Amino acid sequence: xxxxxxxxxxxxxxxxxxxxxxxxxxxxxxxxxxxxxxxxxxxxxxxxxxxxxxxxxxxxxxxxxxxxxxxxxxxxxxxxxxxxxxxxxxxxxxxxxxxxxxxxxxxxxxxxxxxxxxxxxxxxxxxxxxxxxxxxxxxxxxxxxxxxxxxxxxxxxxxxxxxxxxxxxxxxxxxxxxxxxxxxxxxxxxxxxxxxxxxxxxxxxxxxxxxxxxxxxxxxxxxxxxxxxxxxxxxxxxxxxxxxxxxxxxxxxxxxxxxxxxxxxxxxxxxxxxxxxxxxxxxxxxxxxxxxxxxxxxxxxxxxxxxxxxxxxxxxxxxxxxxxxxxxxxxxxxxxxxxxxxxxxxxxxxxxxxxxxxxxxxxxxxxxxxxxxxxxxxxxxxxxxxxxxxxxxxxxxxxxxxxxxxxxxxxxxxxxxxxxxxxxxxx
Numbered sequence: 360x361x362x363x364x365x366x367x368x369x370x371x372x373x374x375x376x377x378x379x380x381x382x383x384x385x386x387x388x389x390x391x392x393x394x395x396x397x398x399x400x401x402x403x404x405x406x407x408x409x410x411x412x413x414x415x416x417x418x419x420x421x422x423x424x425x426x427x428x429x430x431x432x433x434x435x436x437x438x439x440x441x442x443x444x445x446x447x448x449x450x451x452x453x454x455x456x457x458x459x460x461x462x463x464x465x466x467x468x469x470x471x472x473x474x475x476x477x478x479x480x481x482x483x484x485x486x487x488x489x490x491x492x493x494x495x496x497x498x499x500x501x502x503x504x505x506x507x508x509x510x511x512x513x514x515x516x517x518x519x520x521x522x523x524x525x526x527x528x529x530x531x532x533x534x535x536x537x538x539x540x541x542x543x544x545x546x547x548x549x550x551x552x553x554x555x556x557x558x559x560x561x562x563x564x565x566x567x568x569x570x571x572x573x574x575x576x577x578x579x580x581x582x583x584x585x586x587x588x589x590x591x592x593x594x595x596x597x598x599x600x601x602x603x604x605x606x607x608x609x610x611x612x613x614x615x616x617x618x619x620x621x622x623x624x625x626x627x628x629x630x631x632x633x634x635x636x637x638x639x640x641x642x643x644x645x646x647x648x649x650x651x652x653x654x655x656x657x658x659x660x661x662x663x664x665x666x667x668x669x670x671x672x673x674x675x676x677x678x679x680x681x682x683x684x685x686x687x688x689x690x691x692x693x694x695x696x697x698x699x700x701x702x703x704x705x706x707x708x709x710x711x712x713x714x715x716x717x718x719x720x721x722x723x724x725x726x727x728x729x730x731x732x733x734x735x736x737x738x739x740x741x742x743x744x745x746x747x748x749x750x751x752x753x754x755x756x757x758x759x760x761x762x763x764x765x766x767x768x769x770x771x772x773x774x775x776x777x778x779x780x781x782x783x784x785x786x
Contacts, residue, residue: 471519471636471676474512474546475505475769477756478742482710483749486513486636486676490748491667491707493642495681495698496714497688501740502680503527503640504536504765505714508545509678510638511537512769514601520631521605522624524615526644530607534598535559536765538585541594543761546769554590555763562588616646617665621673628673637669641680643699659700663707692720692779695745711746717757722777738762741774 459467470485479485486492496502507523514521525533535556542554566584585591606627608615620637627635639645643655645662652658670677681704687697695711698704704711717739738761744754755778758771 471513471516473509475509475742475758475767475771477771477773478712478744481744481750481754481756482747486678487709487749488674488676489671490676490709491663491670492676492678492710492712493681493698493704493708494678494712494714495683495693495695495704497683497693497716500714500716501760501762501767502714504760504762505767506638506640506678506680507533507536507765508540508767508769510605510636511540511601513636514605517604518634519604520627520635521638522627522635523605523607523638523640524610524620525607525640526610526612526615527640529609533607537598538591538594539764540766541597542590543764543766544593544597545766548761548766548768550761550764552590552593553761553764554594556765559591562591610644612644612646614646616648617662618648620645621665621669624669624675625673628675633674635673635675637666637675637677639666639677639679641682642666643682656700656703660703663700663703667707694743705746708746709748710744713743713745715741715743717741717774717776720778722779736776740767741778742771 456467459465466488470479470483470487472479472485482492494502494506503525510521510523513519523533528536538559539554539556542552543549544552563581563584566587567579582595585595608623610620620639624635624637642662643659645665647658647661650661652661666677666679669675681698683693683697684699687693690697692715693713695705695713717736718733720741721733721736738759739757740760742756742758744752746752747754755774756771757774759768760766761768
């Protein structure tokens with residue numbers, strides 16, 4: 360065993376020393392190991408070693424410490440820049456809900472009524488945030504009429520806004536429909552004061568024709584023409600009460616993509632404090648990009664999942680019309696499984712309502728069926744709740760349709776007559 364002498368050159372403390380095959384730093388606290396006892400008195404004293412220079416330790420680079428963000432308000436949910444909720448403990452959720460109740464913010468507990476009775480009572484009081492409601496049926500049964508009327512009922516509330524996207528009609532045509540609806544003023548339904556769409560067009564054209572003939576006392580603007588007409592004046596006055604809270608868009612199947620809808624709705628939520636309901640007419644026409652669906656079912660799955668994501672992420676109710684497939688249009692009574700892409704629609708939706716003409720789905724072979732009295736039901740539409748996470752499903756109710764005025768009588772009732780079902784259709 361070798362002994363290190365003090366006369367030997369001291370190793371550089373910055374350089375490692377090999378020890379048993381491992382690199383270990385030299386420590387001055389280690390005592391030299393002498394193998395035998397030596398008489399140091401006979402040996403000359405070694406020269407005094409030079410003073411060891413002071414060693415300044417190198418600064419150790421430490422990883423940057425994340426800066427603590429200021430604690431957010433417990434009343435506002437923690438969200439990322441993309442709008443998705445971040446993980447929270449159940450205690451945080453409970454505290455946030457408690458703070459909202461203390462401030463009187465009860466939007467999570469009070470649904471928005473559609474104005475249709477008994478529909479509101481069967482779906483838990485109305486439309487709720489984060490929920491997706493689907494309305495399906497055959498063409499011409501009144502899906503757009505019902506959707507636009509519900510949007511109008513919501514927009515009449517002074518604190519609520521409506522974002523209505525239509526892939527079928529222009530904003531001007533929807534406005535004309537609302538004027539016809541307001542002329543009978545649901546739920547009062549005064550048909551004697553009603554204005555049909557053709558009558559509205561004729562009155563506008565006639566007034567402008569008089570202006571072209573040089574009559575100075577004839578109103579020239581559309582609003583002036585409507586105000587001067589005793590039938591359209593009340594309708595215009597009712598429409599202007601909520602016109603600032605109803606935002607409309609003529610959507611394009613090639614341009615208005617699902618991502619564009621989410622971005623526009625997010626901006627409206629930011630501007631209105633989240634008091635927005637999204638209405639889509641209709642679901643299967645929403646453009647999908649940059650995704651490339653394999654078929655129609657894949658496209659519907661992407662769209663319905665995107666609409667549900669909009670409802671969940673932006674914390675708003677979403678209402679969308681869905682179209683029936685070819686087989687559904689051939690059936691005597693349309694159901695949810697007759698909708699295009701029915702499997703995804705059934706899973707993602709919270710409430711699904713299917714509309715059928717009452718006369719077409721009445722059980723003609725029932726003992727109480729009277730063909731003479733049954734004709735009066737041609738103007739009645741049966742609303743069937745086929746999916747309902749807030750209550751009972753497969754509930755039938757009926758509402759009278761006033762087609763020329765683009766309005767339903769919202770005072771409905773439960774169906775009392777016998778209707779056909781799948782068993783009768785199969786037999």
